[in-house]
Amino acid sequence: SDGRVLFAIPWHNKVVVGTTDTLMKEATEEPRALEEEIDFILETATDYLCKSPKRKDVLSVFAGLRPLAAPEDEDKETKEISRSHKIVISLSGLITIIGGKWTTYRQMGEDCVNKAILLTGLPERPCITSSLPIHGFRKNVDFKDHLYVYGSDMNKIQVIISKNPELKEQIHPDLPYIKAEIVWAVRAEMARSVEDFLARRTRALFLDARVSKKMAKEVAEIMAKELGRDKKWEREQLKDYKKLATGYHLT
Numbered sequence: 316s317d318g319r320v321l322f323a324i325p326w327h328n329k330v331v332v333g334t335t336d337t338l339m340k341e342a343t344e345e346p347r348a349l350e351e352e353i354d355f356i357l358e359t360a361t362d363y364l365c366k367s368p369k370r371k372d373v374l375s376v377f378a379g380l381r382p383l384a385a386p387e388d389e390d391k392e393t394k395e396i397s398r399s400h401k402i403v404i405s406l407s408g409l410i411t412i413i414g415g416k417w418t419t420y421r422q423m424g425e426d427c428v429n430k431a432i433l434l435t436g437l438p439e440r441p442c443i444t445s446s447l448p449i450h451g452f453r454k455n456v457d458f459k460d461h462l463y464v465y466g467s468d469m470n471k472i473q474v475i476i477s478k479n480p481e482l483k484e485q486i487h488p489d490l491p492y493i494k495a496e497i498v499w500a501v502r503a504e505m506a507r508s509v510e511d512f513l514a515r516r517t518r519a520l521f522l523d524a525r526v527s528k529k530m531a532k533e534v535a536e537i538m539a540k541e542l543g544r545d546k547k548w549e550r551e552q553l554k555d556y557k558k559l560a561t562g563y564h565l566t
Contacts, residue, residue, distance in 0.1 A: 321359050321363075323360065323364070326522075327518065329522050329523075332356055335348070335349075335355060335356065337349060337352060343380075347562055348376045353370075357373075374522065374524065375521050375523060375563050375564060377521055382413060382414060382415075383398070398414070400412055400415030400419065400423050400426070401413050402426060408435075410434065412426075425444060425445075450466070462496075468503070471503070472495050475495045475498055475499060476493075481494070486533055487526055489523060490522060490526055490527075492517050496516070497537045498541060500512050500517075501541040504516050506538070508538075509555075509556040512538065513530060513534060513560075514527075514559075521563070524564035525560075525564050527560055531557065532549075532553060536549060
């Protein structure tokens with residue numbers, strides 16, 4: 316290893332191994348993992364796992380871009396740059412927040428609002444978001460039922476199933492997602508494409524890219540029925556999704 320931290324995290328009955336840290340000069344809409352990054356993860360993981368992972372063991376490969384708030388005059392490698400956020404106020408009074416990460420989003424929001432209060436003279440009041448339950452919050456979660464991820468909305472999916480028991484069927488035996496989730500995603504979560512469902516409303520693409528491609532046809536059919544789309548739309552959705560998903564599995 317070169318000193319970077321490598322994680323192996325259980326996630327929906329799979330294991331996510333990463334991450335890498337590569338400086339990119341341009342942002343792309345669909346970032347891809349570099350071959351040297353894949354090799355680095357597999358080689359480093361071999362030193363710590365009981366079984367050496369091979370390329371054939373990899374079910375999905377994905378990458379993202381992280382904005383880092385680095386001073387221009389500091390010559391640091393990306394792994395040495397702080398992941399904290401910074402708030403910048405322009406001469407016009409525009410408040411800009413840069414850097415940060417998903418896991419600190421709440422604190423970022425609180426800091427930004429507090430800065431706005433000081434800058435504009437808004438009435439001060441205590442922040443309540445640190446203990447405010449988000450949508451879907453519920454107690455006594457049964458993690459054995461994969462629908463637990465929907466939180467309190469889980470009961471609404473059960474209602475859909477009660478009206479059409481066939482929707483309780485799994486879309487594919489290798490992943491837990493059921494047909495009712497497609498209907499729910501369209502009706503309640505604004506899913507409008509096969510990619511929306513397989514990559515965003517569920518995590519099928521990231522859990523097993525090849526299996527997600529096999530799921531795409533049935534997903535397209537059910538979505539088309541819900542959205543009032545025709546067969547041409549289904550074919551276009553399948554073509555687009557398979558092209559996308561091919562970039563997520565190793566050849």
